[in-house]
Amino acid sequence: MKLKLHIWRQAGPDVSGQFEHITADDISTHMSFLEMLDVVNERLIADGKEPVAFDHDCREGICGTCGMMINGNPHGPWERTSACQLHMRAFKDGDEIWIEPWRAQAFPVLKDLIVDRSAFDRIIQAGGYVSVRTGSAPDANAVPIRKEFADDAFDAAACIGCGACVAACPNASAMLFTSAKVSQLALLPQGQPERYERVLHMVDTHDEEGFGNCTNHGACQNACPKGISVDNIARLNRDLFKATLMDRPEEAAV
Amino acid sequence: MELNAKIPDGPIAEKWDNHLFSMKLVNPANKRKYSIIMVGTGLAGASAAATMGELGYDVQVFTYHDSPRRAHSIAAQGGINASKNYQSDGDSDFRLFYDTVKGGDFRSREANVYRLAQLSGNIIDQAVAQGVPFAREYGGLLANRSFGGAQVSRTFYARGQTGQQLLLGAYQALERQIQAGTCVMHNEQEMMDVVVIDGVARGIITRNIRTGKLERHVADAVVLATGGYSNVFFLSTNAKKCNVTATWRAHRRGAGFANPCFTQIHPTCIPPSGEYQSKLTLMSESLRNDGRIWVPAEAGDEREPGRIPEEERDYYLERFYPSFGNLAPRDISSRRAKEMVDAGHGVGELKNGVFLDFKDAIERLGERVISERYGNLFAMYEKITGENPYKTPMRIYPAPHYTMGGLWVDYNLQTTVPGLFAIGEANFSDHGANRLGASALMQGLADGYFVMPMTIGNYLAGVTPGGVDTSHPSFTEVEQGVGDRIGSIMSVGGTRSSDSFAVELGRIMWNECGMERTADGLKDAIRRIGELREEFWNDVRVPGKADDLNQELEKAGRTADFLEFAEVMCYDALARDESCGAHYRPEHVTDEGEAKRDDENFAHVSVWEFTGVGKEPKLHKEHLTFENVKLSQRSYK
Numbered sequence: 001m002k003l004k005l006h007i008w009r010q011a012g013p014d015v016s017g018q019f020e021h022i023t024a025d026d027i028s029t030h031m032s033f034l035e036m037l038d039v040v041n042e043r044l045i046a047d048g049k050e051p052v053a054f055d056h057d058c059r060e061g062i063c064g065t066c067g068m069m070i071n072g073n074p075h076g077p078w079e080r081t082s083a084c085q086l087h088m089r090a091f092k093d094g095d096e097i098w099i100e101p102w103r104a105q106a107f108p109v110l111k112d113l114i115v116d117r118s119a120f121d122r123i124i125q126a127g128g129y130v131s132v133r134t135g136s137a138p139d140a141n142a143v144p145i146r147k148e149f150a151d152d153a154f155d156a157a158a159c160i161g162c163g164a165c166v167a168a169c170p171n172a173s174a175m176l177f178t179s180a181k182v183s184q185l186a187l188l189p190q191g192q193p194e195r196y197e198r199v200l201h202m203v204d205t206h207d208e209e210g211f212g213n214c215t216n217h218g219a220c221q222n223a224c225p226k227g228i229s230v231d232n233i234a235r236l237n238r239d240l241f242k243a244t245l246m247d248r249p250e251e252a253a254v
Numbered sequence: 255m256e257l258n259a260k261i262p263d264g265p266i267a268e269k270w271d272n273h274l275f276s277m278k279l280v281n282p283a284n285k286r287k288y289s290i291i292m293v294g295t296g297l298a299g300a301s302a303a304a305t306m307g308e309l310g311y312d313v314q315v316f317t318y319h320d321s322p323r324r325a326h327s328i329a330a331q332g333g334i335n336a337s338k339n340y341q342s343d344g345d346s347d348f349r350l351f352y353d354t355v356k357g358g359d360f361r362s363r364e365a366n367v368y369r370l371a372q373l374s375g376n377i378i379d380q381a382v383a384q385g386v387p388f389a390r391e392y393g394g395l396l397a398n399r400s401f402g403g404a405q406v407s408r409t410f411y412a413r414g415q416t417g418q419q420l421l422l423g424a425y426q427a428l429e430r431q432i433q434a435g436t437c438v439m440h441n442e443q444e445m446m447d448v449v450v451i452d453g454v455a456r457g458i459i460t461r462n463i464r465t466g467k468l469e470r471h472v473a474d475a476v477v478l479a480t481g482g483y484s485n486v487f488f489l490s491t492n493a494k495k496c497n498v499t500a501t502w503r504a505h506r507r508g509a510g511f512a513n514p515c516f517t518q519i520h521p522t523c524i525p526p527s528g529e530y531q532s533k534l535t536l537m538s539e540s541l542r543n544d545g546r547i548w549v550p551a552e553a554g555d556e557r558e559p560g561r562i563p564e565e566e567r568d569y570y571l572e573r574f575y576p577s578f579g580n581l582a583p584r585d586i587s588s589r590r591a592k593e594m595v596d597a598g599h600g601v602g603e604l605k606n607g608v609f610l611d612f613k614d615a616i617e618r619l620g621e622r623v624i625s626e627r628y629g630n631l632f633a634m635y636e637k638i639t640g641e642n643p644y645k646t647p648m649r650i651y652p653a654p655h656y657t658m659g660g661l662w663v664d665y666n667l668q669t670t671v672p673g674l675f676a677i678g679e680a681n682f683s684d685h686g687a688n689r690l691g692a693s694a695l696m697q698g699l700a701d702g703y704f705v706m707p708m709t710i711g712n713y714l715a716g717v718t719p720g721g722v723d724t725s726h727p728s729f730t731e732v733e734q735g736v737g738d739r740i741g742s743i744m745s746v747g748g749t750r751s752s753d754s755f756a757v758e759l760g761r762i763m764w765n766e767c768g769m770e771r772t773a774d775g776l777k778d779a780i781r782r783i784g785e786l787r788e789e790f791w792n793d794v795r796v797p798g799k800a801d802d803l804n805q806e807l808e809k810a811g812r813t814a815d816f817l818e819f820a821e822v823m824c825y826d827a828l829a830r831d832e833s834c835g836a837h838y839r840p841e842h843v844t845d846e847g848e849a850k851r852d853d854e855n856f857a858h859v860s861v862w863e864f865t866g867v868g869k870e871p872k873l874h875k876e877h878l879t880f881e882n883v884k885l886s887q888r889s890y891k
Binding site (some may be wrong): 012030031032034035038039042044045046048049050052053055056057058059060061063064065078080081085086087089106110111114116117118119120121124125126128129131132133134135136137138139141142143144145146147150151153154157158160161168184185188190191 | 305320325326377379380388392395430495531707751754795
């Protein structure tokens, strides 16, 4: 196939960027989207130009490193598919493809298609864990968990932290990401002792990092490569409402 | 190079407990005075960092990713073994130990493996307490499955995303310690070298990936949890960034490299589809529980699989190994698949795979059950190949997946350089010549949660904290060396991309040091690697600047190290003039065509000492003794 690519190029965080227009010949439909970019980059290097910087690692759709807007869709046109799992079968000869980084205030662009997503780590630091010391755990079968709850917790835990939800959201909200962790732990008995402090702290950090509010557009759910449901946001809101009615607990000791 | 494994005395089941008691402790009030550098945040690194932080040490954690959660442990699919015996099917610590030693074809250290089995249950307890959503039965208790050739059901799993869930558990424990201030996270920092002062590891030099700036970091001990080197083959199931640089640089500073030729080729991966192929994707071997492997009985048969009648199919694993069938160990399954493809029975457009067929399982259990078990894997397969495995058999082929070799460590996980430790896939210790399925997660987490945090205390209790800072001349010298090397790469100004060299090296390694290694092939490979390395340093082209985010420079640095490391892999494969586990020398086969060990001459760990680039390294041996498992020929018939 022959494709017309329009790729966002930006040399660094403090300079402005622009689209570069590149014609890509001889692209096989068997290639993955990132393999297509590899081929484009090899050609740029051969021409003495700087290749396009893009984040990627496992190329199996699980590490969450890759992420880019492809024709306005986070991770491109396929449902429940990260950019690395998208294959060129999704396109046809002569197609134009616009490739951009995630756009959000809380995700500043570092170079070309790479953004800084460290805000996600800080949201987890605020409480996205169970405070259990190594070696202090009871036997794993001591607490049976209803299969339905365990399955729902798993569905929430499948989040890969890629940031597509933020990129899809008109408010650049990270509520889907935040609620996935809040829900996973709220659904499990192990998460109960810290349940309400957790939601308060994580939402506070979410807001401080500059993510927008959730206004129930649902674009995040459609963009999510792992099919994380907006039901998790409803769960988060329920817990958040309860938590704000309670006496604000003391800072949790860690 | 002295190789003292420091295995504690006493019966095997008591060694670890005795050792825990005899080790020196650091007073709780003094722990914060000791600093530890932790490189890598996969299962081993994140769990060790979190636990050492909890204990009160000052832990400085490094990853080249943008977040510790991206480490490649995240991609492990199948599961994690533990001798919980929840199924009451006869499992025990001793059986897990026995299976692991036997599965490793008697090339691992008994004491380490027993400790691993003993600690396996604690890992499951820890993970469940963290909120890791393992699969459960309707009664609410944990589910198990049999995995990778085990005859008991001891594998715990979280759909096909066990590594992800375990890593997120460890990552969250680490993030908790970051919040508490005991761990300090350094993201986007690639370790470039180790700083050794007076024979003791005291720090590292890193390159800030965003800015290209070199940084010095000092500590009282350095722990490497930097994973394996399967990407020496270029095409492997490893993530693109996985590399050998950290362990190779440690090796060049004096750490012995053990059994580098022990590399695992995983039998169930999606075959390459063309020249542009950038990596290979694993399909969890749990699929072999329900899938049947076959090829057309007649070579060159190009009919659609559905049009090939039963009697014209060769279910070769079931035929060769009636009792293990499709669950035969990884090395055997891989080798047999290669034989079939080499003999012209390969399937798919490029004739480079074998079928893994779920037709019978779907008929027996229904599509719903199969989808519940493997839904995400089937979906992934369909995305990559465009074929629906519910309707047509999957095509699979072996691919490099895991490296049993790594830095030599003693029972305390210390390398031959005092103060330098290696855990997880980065060390060599527990898997011998072949790793069993669902054992890598177990080993990474046993090292990280339960071994390293204990044994490092014993080391630290014997040293005075501090005493050196980053202005020490050794830091200046090592940083200068790193800077010079980067400068040399940037200044070559040749014509070829670094990936083109990595691809070429990978081809040499796959052909000559992959599933089958011959003496002639290995000697030829050593010569060709040397030539390729020379060409690299004369013709590589790295665009951009060194003091900037430069992904080509990152790749070139890693490729340069692979071009040095690959040689020692070949020397090791050449020196090990026997077949064992995943190391297959066609000169040494049994009458049944299986790997033939030579216990008289090769029941040892081969440990290599660096003597200079392009020079033959020096071989040292740690002799292995087997007191609890009788040496026997593996048979899976």
